[in-house]
Amino acid sequence: MNASAQHPLAVRTTCAYCGVGCGVLAKPDGRGGAAISGDAEHPANFGRLCSKGSALGETLGLGTRLLHPMQRGVDGAMARTTWDDALARVANGFADIIAKHGPDSVAFYLSGQLLTEDYYVANKLMKGFIGSANVDTNSRLCMASSVAGHRRAFGSDTVPGSYADLDEADLIVLVGSNAAWCHPVLYQRMLANKRARDAKIVVIDPRRTASVEDDDLHLPVAPGMDTALFSGLLVHLADTLALDYTYLAAHTTGFTEALVRAREIAPDLTAVAAATGVGAADIARFFALFRGTDKVVTCYSQGVNQSAQGTDKVNAIINCHLATGRIGRPGMGPFSLTGQPNAMGGREVGGLANQLAAHMDFTPEAIDRVGRFWRAPNMAQREGLKAVQLFDAIGRGEIKALWIMATNPAVSLPRADYVRDALRKLDLLVISENVISNDTVAAGAHVLLPAAAWGEKDGTVTNSERRISRQRAFLPLPGEARPDWWAVSQVARRMGFGDAFAYRSAADIFREHAALSAFENDGARDFDIGALATLSDDAFNALDPTQWPAHAGEPLADSRFFAAGGYYTPDRKARLIAPERPALHEAPSPAFPLLLNTGRIRDQWHTMTRSGLSPRLGAHLPEPFVELHPDDAAQHGLRDGGCARITTRYGACILKVAISAGQKRGALFAPIHWSGETAATARVGALVAPITDPFSGQPEAKATPAAIAPVTYALRGFVLSRAALQLPAESWWARVAVRGGTAALFASNAPAAEWRTHAAELFGDDVELAEYLDEPRQSFRAAAFQDGKLVGCLFVGPAEAPPQWDAVKALFEAEALETQQRRAVLSGRSTDGLADAGPIVCACFGVGLHTIRDALESGAAVSVEAIGQSLRAGTNCGSCLPELRKIVAGAKVSETA
CATH class of the missing domain: 1.10.10.1100 (BFD-like [2Fe-2S]-binding domain)
Known part of the structure; x- marks a missing residue:
């Protein structure tokens, strides 16, 4: 449907966050911003947006943007340069290093934040023309185990079902997925089904998260034991004659081997209970629900994937669906909930180091096919290095040049401090970014290329249900920012590959991508969008959300896979996989008695370079924290709201303590979002072990042995400022976005009187400073005014009774203050006419x-x-x-x- 016909002032685009792929209506305001609302016509969300999507309009400012190319000079300083000089340095640098050390001495590290067209061009340059497969992506940290599990079972990376199945299922099983916070639009569909049709929901997660309603069945499975649970389920289904023997015989192989292994792992209910730590009665209830319910959808996400045995967990789940024939029909099937907006699109174009474009593998036939289609002179002949191994090779000096696009690996990868240090060893580090500073940029970029951001990008993304949607530009490119595909194409031309990279638009690239998907595809490959290969520019611009496959000559329609078999294996049959025995890669020890589980929170995204700009999103959980059970808190001398140092073999963090009975005993949970840019000591990735799944290469982010100990601060406080903040080095702090400026919550052991000096340093000499100091009570407050406007506040008090900032923040965010309100600032209380909404x-x-x-x-x-x-x-x-x-x-x- 044409956007202008229905919404004359709005541009139809797609959200920049998770893999749900929600449709967005953006109405530019003419001042660089836009009003954001959900697109009621988009089949992924029907107009609903989550908190992050709703706040996208607050993230469009240019204050943190990289707007011009920059490069490091001989003095080590970064300075503005021209696109020509920057591109020449990249192209010449890559060419020189390849000439000296070979094509495997260079690498690309990409992102699920890229559009499909960006991904396609980068993959084509590296694998087809440079001749190396050292191009991987942060999707390796997200859904790689799902990819590997799909390929082992189905012969292809195919998601069988669609979101409509969530509306029709009678039982929804959430495994390692806090969908209420991480995929809230889909979770609301699940709850609507529950209310309308009495669908049952089972949540399998070590933590009792927001996804557990009071009447849901919650199975707090022990870390790493999902395979034991689903092996036990397969045994139960076999023993109660609940299998679909017709489907098994006609469309699968490997059942006997899978069942034998399942019996070894989980022979009976007692064994399952012992392995998982879940009560036998609750396990029996889950098994009975699965056995007795025909329409079952099992949704799984990072809690399954981010594991040293993630692929086996995925296959243990798929085994139960294959054995009962519950796949590919309405309301049933295994369903991978994707983490990033275009992780699926990246998989389609071969963005992973062990894939070729169009869902092809590194077989001789596929290498030849892609090479002929691209007319590539130097096709990579083998798989490249996956993310963790890639950065290990950088640390060893084997990779000399790296191009990072749209991701922040110095924060997000396991053993993040090692990664940051490894980046400094590169002869050439190129970063395509839309922010001028993050932890990865600070690690020592040689060239910074200003990339287009959401709202300026034009191209496509694919969501978790195989639906391709347009991401359309509704803002002009600021400064000298350019699309990532353009920058890659320009480098390719300077390296002598101009004829193959003569793209004029994203539509050109998309047409080539679609044509490759259909090239010599006789139905043996799942991914085929040949029907879109001949779209005109106007048709591409007007493209409605479209689910693949989309075969040439056939009408576009939504689809499911595998109800009648037709898998993408040589014999067209699915494989039931016998998993390895589940086990923690490293068990707790006296030195590290707890297991660290990492994940996301409701209102932040990845490393906060976008979501951290929103005052609304920063107001919910403004400080980095570690969550633990009350019994563990008591054992380790921790109090709710205090601080603790978490230590592993790889690093340490200091985080705020949050005590929750919903947390499993013996385990810690810490969010991944804070970085060196946004907090003092909260780089949680630095704590995570660099252990990976042997099939997927996905890191284990859910079970790193850890220790915890209290950290005592005498004072806590907050600071609000119109200008950038630089807090004293000895402070523990976390930055928070506020309207009209920036803020930080902090803790310190410096006496209150010392903060009087800090106030003068923070706010400068050209302000009117109102102060209050009570040394016996260790309390200091300051308010800075300039021309009658409140430009800064600093409040410090005892840690056991810290000053609350809600009322003061409301005053700071106000356009102007009346005399009475100015006088009340130091009181920290609400004033008439300006209500204190609270947290x-x-x-x-x-x-x-x-x-x-x-x-x-x-x-x-x-x-x-x-x-x-x-x-x-x-x-x-x-x-x-x-x-x-x-x-x-x-x-x-x-x-x-």
Whole structure:
């Protein structure tokens, strides 16, 4: 449907965050911003957006943008340069290193944030023309185990079902997936099904997360033991004669071997309970639900994939669906919930080091086929290095040049401090980015190339259900920013490959990508979008969300795979896989008695370079934290709201303590989002072991042995400023976005009087400074005014009774203050006409805890539904509903529920 016909002021595009692939309507305001709303016509979300998608308009500013090419001079300093000089340095640098050390001495590291067209061109240059497969992606950290599991079972990386199955399933099993926070739009579809059709939901997760409703079955499986649970399920299905023997015989092989192994791993209910740490009664209930429910969808995500045995976990799940024939039909099948907006598109173009474009592998036939299609002079002949191994090779000096696009590996990879140090050893580090600074850039880039950002990009992405959507530009390219595909093509031309990279637009690239998918494809390959290979520029611009396959000569339609077999193996039959016995790669020890599990929180994304710009998103969980069970907190001398040092063999962090009964005993949970740019000591990736799955190469991010100990700070406080902040080096701090400036929450052992000096340093000499110091109570407060406007605040108090910043932040964010309000700033209290909303609960609409409690106490709202009607909280993405229920029930709201 043409966007202009239905929404004359809006541009239809696709969200920049997770793999749900929500449609977005963006209405530019003419001042560099845009109003953002959900696209009711997009089949992924039907108009609903999560808190992050709703706040996209707050992330469009240019304050943190890289707007011009830059390169490092002989003095080591970065300076602005021209595109011609920057491209020449990249092309000549790569060519010289290849000439001296061979093609495997260079590498690309890409991202699921790239558009398909960017991915395609980079993959083509490296694998077809440079002649190395050393091109991998941060999708290796996300869904690589799903890819490997699909390929082992199906012969192809095929997602069998679609989102519509979530509406039709009678049982939804969430495995290692906090969908309420990480895929909230899909989770709301699940809850709608539950309300309308009484569908049951089972959540399999060591933590009791926001995805667990009161009437759901929660199985707090021990870390790493998913394979034992699903092996036990396969045994149970066999023993109760609940298998689909007709489907097994006609469309699968390997059942006997898989069942024999399952019996070795989990011979009976007692063994499953012992391995998983889950009560036998709850396991029996889950087995009975799966056995007795025809329409079952099993959704799995990072809790399954990010494991040293992730591929086996995926195949253990798929085995149960294959054995019962519950695949490819409405309301049933295994379903991988993808983490990034274009992880799927990257897989389609061979963005992983062990794949070729169009879902082809490194077989002699496929290498020849792709080489002939590209007319490539130097096709890579073997798989390249996967992400963790790639950076190991950099650390050893084997890879001399690296081009990083749209990702921040110095934060996100395991053993992140090692990665950061390895980057400094490169002869040439090229980074295509849209932010001027992050931990990876700071590691020592030689060339920075300004990339187009969301809102300026033009191309396609593919979501978790195989649906290709357009990402359209609704803002002009700022400064000298350019699309990533353009920069890669320009380098390719300077390296002598101009004829193969003469693209004029993203549409040119997409047509070639679609044509390759159909090239010599007689149905033996799943990925085929040949119907889109002849789109005109206008048709490409107007392309509606389209699910693949899209065969030439056939009408476009939604589809499912494998209901009647037809797998992409040589005999067209699926493979049931016998997994290895589940085991932790490294068990806890006296030195490291706990297991560290890492993951995401509701309102932040990856390393916060985009989401961290939004004041709304920063208001929910503003500080990096570690969550642990009350018993573990007591054993290690920790208090809720205090600080703790978490240590592993690879690094250490200091994080705020959050005590939660929903956390499994013996385990820690810490979010991945904070970096050296946004917090003092919260680079959680630096703690994670560099252990990888042998099939997928995906790192184990859920079970690193760790120790924890209290860290005591005498004072806590906050600072708000219109200008950039530089806190004292000895402080523990976390930056937070606020309207009109920047802020930080901090802890310190410096006495309150010393912060009087820091206030003068922070706010400068040209301000009017109002101060209050109470040394006996270790309290200091300062407010800086300039021409009557509040330009800064600094509050410090005892750690056991820290100053609260909600009211002060509201005053700081106000356009102007009346005299009474100016006088009240140092009190830290609300003033008439400027309500203190309290800590944010609903990020979509900015509804705070105090506002919600006031509505309950006044009788204006008496239920979650009434809160939604009067305050709108919980009525958009729904990810705050678990907290709203706790507030209504009068319970303490867990900050990490």
